[in-house]
Amino acid sequence: MSKMESEEMIPTVKIGAREENAGSKVNGKEKNSLDGATLLTCDDDRADYKHWSTRNNSIFKEKKDLEKNKKKKKVKYICKIVCGVILIVLSILGFIYPIRDFMIWDKLNMRPGFPNFDWWAEPPLTTKVKSYLFNVTNHERFLLGLDDKINVQEIGPIVYMEHVVFTNIRFTPNDTLTYRPQRELIFYPELSEYGLNDTVILPNSALLGLTSMLSGSENYFRRMGFKMLLKLYPNNFFVKRTIHQVLWDYRESLMEGTKNFAPGSVNSTNMGFLNKTYELMQNQVTVKIGPRWGHENFFRIYDYEDLPQLTGYDMDTCLDNAINATEGILFPHYLKKTDVPLFFSKSICRLMPLVFDEERKEGSLTLYRYNFSKTAFDNKVDVPEGCQNDELLLPSGIKDGSKCYTGFPMVLSLPHFNGANITPDLYVTGLTPDSERHSLGYYDIEPLTGIPLHLRVRVQCNLWVHDITDLYSWKFNKFANLVLPLVWFEFSQEELPSYITNFLYFVVIGLPIVSNLLATVLLLGGCYLLLKQTDRKKISIGTKQVFKSLRK
Structure with missing residues (x-):
C-alpha cells in the first residue's frame, strides 16, 4: 500500500460533536485541510442537533399545552353542564317552594x-x-x-x-x-x-x-x-x-x-x-x-x-x-x-x-x-x-x-x-x-x-x-x-299603619311575582347553558368526522 493511501486510511474517533485524527504525523498542509473539513462537519451536526432539540421541545410543549387546554375545556364543559343542571333544579324548587x-x-x-x-x-x-x-x-x-x-x-x-x-x-x-x-x-x-x-x-x-x-x-x-x-x-x-x-x-x-x-x-x-x-x-x-x-x-x-x-x-x-x-x-x-x-x-x-x-x-x-x-x-x-x-x-x-x-x-x-x-x-x-x-x-x-x-x-x-x-x-x-x-x-x-300594610303587600303580592320571575330566569339560564354545551359538543363531533373523511 502506498504512502498516500495509508495516509488517506487514517481512522477518526468521534468525541461529543467533534471528530479528531487518531493517526500519527502528516504533513502540515494535508493536516490543515483535513482539520477544516472535520470542524465543518462538527458545526453542522451541532446545529442540526440544536434545531432538532428545539423543534422537539416545541412539539412537546405544544402537545402538553394542547392536552392542558383539552382538560380545561373538558372541566369548563362539565362545570357549565353542572351549573345548568343546578340552575334548573333551583328554578323547579322555586316554583314548588316559593320564597313567600x-x-x-x-x-x-x-x-x-x-x-x-x-x-x-x-x-x-x-x-x-x-x-x-x-x-x-x-x-x-x-x-x-x-x-x-x-x-x-x-x-x-x-x-x-x-x-x-x-x-x-x-x-x-x-x-x-x-x-x-x-x-x-x-x-x-x-x-x-x-x-x-x-x-x-x-x-x-x-x-x-x-x-x-x-x-x-x-x-x-x-x-x-x-x-x-x-x-x-x-x-x-x-x-x-x-x-x-x-x-x-x-x-x-x-x-x-x-x-x-x-x-x-x-x-x-x-x-x-x-x-x-x-x-x-x-x-x-x-x-x-x-x-x-x-x-x-x-x-x-x-x-x-x-x-x-x-x-x-x-x-x-x-x-x-x-x-x-x-x-x-x-x-x-x-x-x-x-x-x-x-x-x-x-x-x-x-x-x-x-x-x-x-x-x-x-x-x-x-x-x-x-x-x-x-x-x-x-x-x-x-x-x-x-x-x-x-x-x-x-x-x-x-x-x-x-x-x-x-x-x-x-x-x-x-x-x-x-x-x-x-x-x-x-x-x-x-x-x-x-x-x-x-x-x-x-x-x-x-x-x-x-x-x-x-x-x-x-x-x-x-x-x-x-x-x-x-x-x-x-x-x-x-x-x-x-x-x-x-x-x-x-x-x-x-x-x-302604611309600613305594615306595605310589608304585607310585598309578602303576599310582591314576593310571588319576584319568586316566579327569579325561578323563570334560573330556568332559562340553566336551559341556555345545557343547550349551548350540547350544540358545541355536536359541532366538535361533526368537525372531527369531516377531518377524518378528508384524510381518507
Whole structure:
C-alpha cells in the first residue's frame, strides 16, 4: 500500500460533536485541510442537533399545552353542564317552594329583631275603644212606684285609643312564647260626644251586686252578717257619678266594708268598668310558636296564668276555656274558609267562634271576613256543669260571666240585648237594638299570614240581680230577677299603619311575582347553558368526522 493511501486510511474517533485524527504525523498542509473539513462537519451536526432539540421541545410543549387546554375545556364543559343542571333544579324548587312560603315559615319562630316580632311586641296605636253608658232617667219615679220599669238612655261614645306593650317576654324550650300585656288607654276628647266630667245616674252595682252574690251563700252567719252590714251603710239604689268615675274609679263604702267583713268575697274595691275590664286583660299568656306546632296552631293559647284552663272551669267537662283559642292579635297561617278560629278574651269570659262570611278586597289583598257566631251568647239547657251557674238560667243571648269576675254577678250580652231571646223592654225600657250597629262584630284577616287588618268587637256588661225577695227588705224586691244594662264597649281596628300594610303587600303580592320571575330566569339560564354545551359538543363531533373523511 502506498504512502498516500495509508495516509488517506487514517481512522477518526468521534468525541461529543467533534471528530479528531487518531493517526500519527502528516504533513502540515494535508493536516490543515483535513482539520477544516472535520470542524465543518462538527458545526453542522451541532446545529442540526440544536434545531432538532428545539423543534422537539416545541412539539412537546405544544402537545402538553394542547392536552392542558383539552382538560380545561373538558372541566369548563362539565362545570357549565353542572351549573345548568343546578340552575334548573333551583328554578323547579322555586316554583314548588316559593320564597313567600319560606318567609311565612320563618314567621313561626317570632325571631326578635325581625318585623313580625317587633311589630307584635310594640304594636302601633290602632285600636279604638268606644264606651256607651246607660243613664237612668226615671230613678225617682221608679223608686216611688210611679214607673214599673227603669228607663235608660244611651250616653256616648266616650272614645279612647289603646296602647299595648307586651312585657316579660320569654321563649320556652317547648316552643312557646310567654308574655304579659300592659295596656294603656288615651282619651280622645275630639272624638267623644261627652266629657269625662259629665255625670250619669246608674244602678248601685256595689249594693245590688253584693246583695245578689251573698244571697246564695250557704253560710248562714255570712248572710246574717251582711244583712247587719247593710244597715250600717246608706242603701242608695242609684248613684250619680262622673263618666271618669264610672269607667275608672267607681268606689263605694259598702265594698270596703264587705272586704273587711268577708275578705275572700271581694277581690277589688274599684268597680270602674274599664278599670275592671283591662285588669282582666293583663294576665300572663303562653302561646304556641315554632315549626313544632305548625301553621295551624300558630299563636294559639297554650296556657293562661300557667294553668291549662281558667280558674273555676273544669277542662274535662266545659269547653269554655282559653286553650287553643287566640287573643285575636295574630291568627294561625293559611286560614281556610271552612276553619272556625276561636277568639278568647277574659273580659268576655268565654270562647267566641268566628265563622267565615265573605271575601273582601283591600286593594290587591284578599281578606277573609269572619263574623262572630250569632249563638255566641246563647245559654242552652244541656250546657255541662261547670260552664255556668245552674241556678242562673238566663235567657238565650245573655251569658253568665261571674267566673271571670270573681263571683260578682256580671252577665254579658250584645249591646241593647240584640239577638237575645227576649223582648227589648223585658227588664228596662229605652233600649233600641239594631242588627248592624249592635252586632257582635267581625275580623277581616289576611288568610296566608293570619294578620287581622280590621276588627270590631262589641259586648255589653249587665248586672244580674238574683231573687233576693226572701232575704232583704221590701225595698230590694223591685230589683229582684232583673238584668240591668250598665255599659257596652266597642273595640275596633279600622286600619294598620302604611309600613305594615306595605310589608304585607310585598309578602303576599310582591314576593310571588319576584319568586316566579327569579325561578323563570334560573330556568332559562340553566336551559341556555345545557343547550349551548350540547350544540358545541355536536359541532366538535361533526368537525372531527369531516377531518377524518378528508384524510381518507
